[in-house]
Amino acid sequence: MYEGRVDGMPVQTSWIDVRSIGAGGGSIAYVDVGGLLRVGPRSAGADPGPAAYGRGGKEPTVTDAALVLGMLGEGELAAGIRLDREQAVTALEPLGERLGLEAEEVGRGILTIANASMADTIREITAEQGQDPREATLMAFGGAGPVFATLLARELGIGSIVIPPYAGNFSAWGLLGADLTQSIARTQILPLSDDGLAAARTTLAGLQARLEQRNTSVPEVRLDVRYVGQEHTLTIAVDAESGPDEIRRLFTVEYERTFGHSMDEPVRDRRAAVDDAYAAAATGLPSAPRPHPTGGPPRSFESFSFARGERLPFALLDRAALESGTTLPGPAIIVEETATTYLDAGYSARVHASGCLLVEREET
Numbered sequence: 001m002y003e004g005r006v007d008g009m010p011v012q013t014s015w016i017d018v019r020s021i022g023a024g025g026g027s028i029a030y031v032d033v034g035g036l037l038r039v040g041p042r043s044a045g046a047d048p049g050p051a052a053y054g055r056g057g058k059e060p061t062v063t064d065a066a067l068v069l070g071m072l073g074e075g076e077l078a079a080g081i082r083l084d085r086e087q088a089v090t091a092l093e094p095l096g097e098r099l100g101l102e103a104e105e106v107g108r109g110i111l112t113i114a115n116a117s118m119a120d121t122i123r124e125i126t127a128e129q130g131q132d133p134r135e136a137t138l139m140a141f142g143g144a145g146p147v148f149a150t151l152l153a154r155e156l157g158i159g160s161i162v163i164p165p166y167a168g169n170f171s172a173w174g175l176l177g178a179d180l181t182q183s184i185a186r187t188q189i190l191p192l193s194d195d196g197l198a199a200a201r202t203t204l205a206g207l208q209a210r211l212e213q214r215n216t217s218v219p220e221v222r223l224d225v226r227y228v229g230q231e232h233t234l235t236i237a238v239d240a241e242s243g244p245d246e247i248r249r250l251f252t253v254e255y256e257r258t259f260g261h262s263m264d265e266p267v268r269d270r271r272a273a274v275d276d277a278y279a280a281a282a283t284g285l286p287s288a289p290r291p292h293p294t295g296g297p298p299r300s301f302e303s304f305s306f307a308r309g310e311r312l313p314f315a316l317l318d319r320a321a322l323e324s325g326t327t328l329p330g331p332a333i334i335v336e337e338t339a340t341t342y343l344d345a346g347y348s349a350r351v352h353a354s355g356c357l358l359v360e361r362e363e364t
Helices: 062-069 083-097 103-124 145-156 167-177 194-212 243-261
Strands: 005-006 009-011 027-031 037-043 137-139 162-163 180-191 221-228 235-239 267-278 299-305 310-318 327-331 332-335 340-343 347-351 359-363
Touching: 005 359, 009 340, 027 062, 027 083, 037 103, 062 083, 062 103, 062 332, 083 103, 103 145, 103 299, 145 340, 180 194, 194 221, 194 243, 221 243, 235 243, 243 267, 243 299, 327 332, 340 347
Parallel strands: 137 162, 310 332
Antiparallel strands: 005 009, 027 037, 162 359, 180 267, 221 235, 221 267, 299 310, 327 347, 332 340, 347 359
16 A cells, blocks of 8 residues: 555555454453443453453453353463353353343354454455455454454355464564565656656656665566546556556556446556565464374364354364364364364365465355
């Protein structure tokens, strides 16, 4: 992206469009003045954390709700934490009294609301930007991402999910392994014509020279393009030698994809930008855990199935014990040190050679 807002102020620079919502494991559920159940953005954090941590937290959280529903299996987490279901139930009961519901019904409501909040945010960066989420693959990571993965996929109509190994550490590994990118840009409002592009190429040559001084290579050129009279632009990746007709064609395709139509108006080139990406000393994701025998059939654990609307026996599996190529039919709960994967009924997972879980929705 090359345009956004920080604290309400417009900013035009390269950045990644990341949205954050208050619906994580520590998000606190409450009943508002109108008598409606709400979730977040206030959080119990890690200290004292959810009531189930047994560290003094008393307010009901998403983690407490998931534990009561059985979505976290036996509740054994990293660092020796074992979640206390009784304390989770105790935290949910005051909400149930206000709403006239049992603790498990409150838990279902909390998970449904948190899931809807996440789905709405995904729609903002997909459907509202001209992207169909049903054509995407959902990447679920973090400690709670794999818990919500099949719920989110069902809500958004997404058919494929990828859950990386060590999902709870995925962001940290990504930060260490990401390529470095340098960007340089200059604003010039020019007509999309031969003369306008000639002036833009002169500017690009100067920008490229500055990048070369930084010992970078393989530049990528982007232009901010808009119809004459419009304020907002679309960023189009182009070849430095592209002519007006080709740039206009690329812009029209992107405009129709984003907004569903095009306009019979002149097109204006607003800004020339050059990006140069090069590989830093990258550290890849760790390989999958060394598989070891499961020691017999998987254990069974009763959990609530949102797909079926009732409690069902879920297979309880250790992710480290799953060999490459193994196919896992849902419903199942797959545990590892940094995350828990909730595989609802109607989904199956396959262990990829990389260690990723490839989750697919079964045909219905």
